[in-house]
Amino acid sequence: MLDAKTLKKDFPIFRNQPEFVYLDSTATALKPQSVIDSLTDYYSTYSANIVRGVYDISEKATAAYEETRMVVKDFIGAESEKEIIFTRNATESINLFVNGIKDTLQKGDEIITTIAEHHSNFVPWQQLAKKRGLIFTVVSNEIFEVTKKTKILAITYASNVLGTINPIEKIIEEAKRANPNIIVLVDGAQAVPHMEIDVKKLGCDAFAFSSHKMVGPTGVGVLWVKEKLLETLSPYQYGGDMIRSVAIEETKFADIPHRFEAGTPHIAGVIAFKEAILYLKKIGLTAIHNHEVELAQLCYDSLLKEFGNDIMIIGPKKRQTGIVSFVLKGVHAHDVAQLLNEDHIAVRAGHHCAMPLHTSLNIEASVRASFYLYNTKEDVKKLCNALKKVKTVFI
Numbered sequence: 291m292l293d294a295k296t297l298k299k300d301f302p303i304f305r306n307q308p309e310f311v312y313l314d315s316t317a318t319a320l321k322p323q324s325v326i327d328s329l330t331d332y333y334s335t336y337s338a339n340i341v342r343g344v345y346d347i348s349e350k351a352t353a354a355y356e357e358t359r360m361v362v363k364d365f366i367g368a369e370s371e372k373e374i375i376f377t378r379n380a381t382e383s384i385n386l387f388v389n390g391i392k393d394t395l396q397k398g399d400e401i402i403t404t405i406a407e408h409h410s411n412f413v414p415w416q417q418l419a420k421k422r423g424l425i426f427t428v429v430s431n432e433i434f435e436v437t438k439k440t441k442i443l444a445i446t447y448a449s450n451v452l453g454t455i456n457p458i459e460k461i462i463e464e465a466k467r468a469n470p471n472i473i474v475l476v477d478g479a480q481a482v483p484h485m486e487i488d489v490k491k492l493g494c495d496a497f498a499f500s501s502h503k504m505v506g507p508t509g510v511g512v513l514w515v516k517e518k519l520l521e522t523l524s525p526y527q528y529g530g531d532m533i534r535s536v537a538i539e540e541t542k543f544a545d546i547p548h549r550f551e552a553g554t555p556h557i558a559g560v561i562a563f564k565e566a567i568l569y570l571k572k573i574g575l576t577a578i579h580n581h582e583v584e585l586a587q588l589c590y591d592s593l594l595k596e597f598g599n600d601i602m603i604i605g606p607k608k609r610q611t612g613i614v615s616f617v618l619k620g621v622h623a624h625d626v627a628q629l630l631n632e633d634h635i636a637v638r639a640g641h642h643c644a645m646p647l648h649t650s651l652n653i654e655a656s657v658r659a660s661f662y663l664y665n666t667k668e669d670v671k672k673l674c675n676a677l678k679k680v681k682t683v684f685i
């Protein structure tokens with residue numbers, strides 16, 4: 291079991307704002323002291339560029355940067371650290387993959403994605419399909435037809451709105467049975483911070499996620515791609531650090547993964563990302579998952595009991611992740627969020643970068659409360675009490 295009250299002490303933001311109820315970890319998670327210290331340590335003691343330097347602090351920074359790559363590799367069960375590319379965020383990871391794979395696709399090839407995708411795993415594929423004359427198929431559940439024409443399946447592991455986890459292993463197994471050549475990219479942005487991941491077991495070809503949703507720094511993302519496939523992808527950006535040699539006539543590119551990491555990266559962020567992973571591992575992903583699902587279920591049950599027909603909660607009765615999205619009938623989501631803010635409660639209001647999903651549900655906007663390792667039952671109670679006040683104002 292996880293002791294959220296004790297864990298809260300690791301997050302200095304609560305020392306600075308003791309009243310603060312943070313229910314927006316799906317957007318970005320708070321940062322523990324160890325991550326903040328790691329950032330400060332880099333900038334104050336070995337703030338040099340990586341790879342190029344032959345002096346002590348540059349070598350130290352390079353070693354620390356590469357150590358994170360090893361930690362990420364183990365954390366997601368990758369075969370080799372060569373498969374781990376550092377990007378700015380999950381969005382850039384997916385765009386990098388789309389760009390890398392685009393030349394292997396031909397007019398009439400099909401890309402399948404789902405209605406529940408975050409825009410990051412929807413718009414890049416949609417735009418590619420438009421430019422290249424590809425078929426862009428959007429499915430609304432896990433039962434869909436894969437044919438020889440289906441070249442790409444781009445699917446999220448966990449929804450950032452519905453509070454659901456897709457049965458990814460089964461979906462991939464069936465897709466690959468129908469077409470062994472299909473390439474599957476999994477958007478793991480809402481999965482990696484909350485549950486054990488083993489990319490080999492999942493059977494996907496590529497996997498994307500962000501550090502900032504897993505108590506790490508902003509500005510750091512990861513794209514994992516199977517080594518054999520990664521070797522065939524075109525580079526995303528050209529410039530320094532991704533080359534082996536450059537002449538007027540020709541450029542030879544560096545080996546993977548460096549071929550995909552042009553320019554100076556977010557060195558401090560990548561180094562501190564290691565501390566974030568160690569922090570999550572110390573608590574245990576299963577304990578984190580169980581804790582947030584328990585809070586989300588308590589929230590779901592309490593809201594339904596309190597508001598009955600005045601509330602529409604999106605997604606299943608049995609919560610699978612720490613997310614509870616809802617619509618208070620007759621009250622705009624932004625009004626709800628603004629009133630909650632007066633009680634020091636931070637929730638998200640809007641379409642949560644999932645407009646196709648909201649449109650399909652016939653909703654313009656929803657309120658999303660999301661729970662993580664530092665949230666408590668007290669937070670659920672405060673949310674419910676504050677929503678009762680909203681009800682007295684509007685309903």
Ligand SMILES: Cc1ncc(COP(=O)(O)O)c(C=O)c1O
Nearest residue numbers: 379380381408410450479480500
């Ligand atoms: C499911 C999902 N995919 C992708 C993203 C994009 O992440 P980022 O903004 O870090 O690129 C998000 C962010 O909320 C998300 O929830």
